[in-house]
Amino acid sequence: MPVVELSYTRLQKLIGKVTKKQISDSLPFLGLDIESEDKDLIRIEYSPNRPDYSTDFGIALGLQGLLRIKTGAIKLNIKKSNKYSISVKSDVSKIRPFVTGIIAKNGRIDDKTIKQFMTMQEDLHFGIGRKRKKSSIGIHDLDVISFPLVYRTTNRNHKFIPLNSKKELSISEILKNTDVGKNYGSILGNSPQVPLILDAKQNTISFPPIINAAVTTVTTKTKNLFVEVTGINKEDAEDMLSVVATILQSAGFTLESVQISGAKNSSPKLEQKKMSVNPSLINQILGLNLNTSKIISSLKKSRLDALTKGKNIICTIPAYRFDIFGPMDLVEEVALGYGIQNLEPTLSPSQTVGQKHPNSVNLQLISSIMTGLSYMESLNSSLTSKQILYDNTKRDSSKIISVLDSKSIEHTILRDSLLPGLIDSLAKNIHESYPQKLFEIGTIFNKTSSVTEETHLCAVSSHKDANFSEIKSILQSVIQSIFGKTCETKTTTHPTFKKGHVANIVVDGKVIGIIGEISKSIKDNFKLREPIVSFEVKLPG
């Protein structure tokens, strides 16, 4: 979950009359987890579906609603303007077809505001921007840009001074030598042409989705902003723009429109959408009996607008709330506005009769059989290492099942046997007193055309007098208890077991497992000394 750092005093200024305690008490009921607090600073975890919560401006809007300081939908006031336009050339359609933008004027930007904007930008890039692939954003100092702008492609030799650089670099150099170039260059693939925003004086403004030009850098002296969003589809780009526009407006900027045209592009509308919801659905899902006015006031506390129309409630949803897909999302908005703390849990009597899965019942019984034979139950991971599963036990690794890119070297291979894990458990316990008798019941994985799963039982016994007869006696009694049958042990060979001390376990003429004494070289691999005997069988079901 993404994290944003806030200051109580800044939040108090943004929200209005509110105490520190009111803020910290209310945050969880917006769905925001307080991760840590240090005097005035507070770190908040927010959900990826609410990018508006990536800044204190957005969180303040939410808290205002919950605390009834300001309720209802936030309306964007965008002044229509003809001064600002971007024309789009058709050559971008193959690489990054859409651009959109907005102007924000007369705001005050301090260091903390810049920091909040940067968190927002990072979050938008990572979350809904899908690491800039789907859409990405550039925020610029408006006053150094000459309109109209052009969004077109250029070749990789094109040069400009990128953000955080003092000298001109070519597109190729940026992609090869800068961190952002290395991280995001793959989005552009091998295309010889890359997207670019140029102003009327042919100055490079931005090289989306990689980097802005240095000339438009936003500082604490910047008053007016130009925001552009580029992307692979128009709706996503405009969704992203709507979040930025809402945040900038609540940060005190006045918004003006940017005209976009050419190559299937058009000016963004950032319009509110209407959605109808039936009060009976709301009451059914929440288990409440709210009248329409209570529903409407709850929705307003969630910063939406609502009114009744016939039997339904018509909701007005600002553009930045694109996380609202349908009526069920509105049910949640009602719940939040109503206050989760006000929902009293109820327990309706069960109309059903419960039962365990027959397999679970059997496995529980087998566990009790094994403990009755004085074997201690162990648990190992299904994901293990090649070292333990194959190398140390000399087992056949031709049907190895690996997972991709595991972060832990001890967990890279799916086990196809329980025995290696139990031998490893013995190795971890050499300092404990003997005899040591362990068993495990668990799933193992076989590579077929895809993957199949089986449940196995494995037992190991280790002490100075451990021998084949001992473990065969245990096996016989286990097989009798589980299957109600006798078993035979037929001579075989196996790389993990000592020659002449290993057999297949046969029930009804079918091999269901293996039994024997672990060979000395395997014990050496695990640095074990005492004799070990073992069996592993496939369980029914």
Added chain:
Amino acid sequence: MSQVFHEIEKKIIISLKDNPKQTPEILEKSTKLLPDQIRRGIEWLKLKDLAIVNESKTSIISLGKNGIESFQKGLPERRLLNLLKDGPRNLSDLQKELGPVFGPAMGLARKNNWVEASSEQISLKNSPSELPGEKTLKQIGEKKLQQDKIDKSDLSGLLKRPDFIIEDIVKTKEISLTDSAKSIDLSDSFGAIDVEAKVPEVFVARTHPLKDTIDEIREIFVTLGFSEINGNMTQSSFWNFDALFTPQDHPARELQDTFYLDGISAKKIATPEQIRKVSESHKKNWRYHWDINEARKMVLRTHTTCVTIKYLAENKPDESRVFSLGRVFRNEKVSYKHLVEFNQIEGVVVGKDANLRNLMGIQREFYKRIGITKIKFWPTFFPYTEPSLQTMVYNERLGKWVELFGMGIFRPEVTKPLGITKPVLAWGGGIERIAMLKYGIDDVREFYNNNLGWLRSARKCQ
């Protein structure tokens, strides 16, 4: 009281009952035991709090070279007086007869007015029947005596004289019985064994503590009217993600969060209708190109929800309470907080009465049954439920609220394409977290270490 005693102990106790304070040397004689047996017996009795050993220092007096000479021949001054018995004698004759002791003898005799000296003539004036020191000399003789048995004033003169008295400081032990030992009746200990002695350890063989917690939770679900469903740990991405409305470009589906099986794809993932409807829901709501090959990729399930949704899609029940329980996987760095593989429980309720307050009520009941009563609910976000809540439970030991189960109502975007028409309540979470609360464990890895020290000692009954 009836205790078991060794023969040595018995003999010492009997002897001390007769003679309450004895030195080891005296005990040797009274018990006819060897010094080493006495020493061991006293140590055992001391350990059992039955004997007290008092150690003291004693001064032992014996005669030195001059003392022994005086004991044999008489004190020099007595010898002088004896020589004068028959009349006055010449000084030089006396000097010759007494030798080097004449000086001190003469000094003492004159000082005490026993003799009179005129020019060279020494004559007897007064001869006491017993001179100072003579009694002590006789008392000591050739023996060794404790100082406190000797007349101190009579000894003091001898102590000042060279080589008369040898004083040795000797440590002595005195053994006596404690009060509880005094009441021991040795006659009733015949044939008894030492019931207080240590015995070899044996260890229980038990089901694993985490399995016990899993079984307990399974039991609770069954008593709440839920039936258990099972499913594979290896699943196609379709059921793990797509069917749960997680778009194919969602960060949770990346290699760094999910375990993909290398080179393994599912052939048949779902019915053509299920595939068509799920992909349409994705295209419409998430606006991207849905790829069936992405849905075929096999993963280690990241939640048990894939088992639940598959069951619901196959059975489309109008009323149902089911749960699934089992291992799930996340590609995380292993730490005291996180495992790559852990157990999850998930329950669902399907029915026309399924609502959020009922869902919260089931949670409260569940927690009550595992002994957690301090709970509260916070809103949260899950991609496939709406509304979504999380339970916070109060951890008394840590003194803070911790997150436990997540819950919600399946989104219509999840249920509708799969033909599920009734609301579905779902909730679930990690079982290790509950087991950690139960066993007071701070490092989740402990459950998979198979540390026999812990397994042999962890409390089974709660």
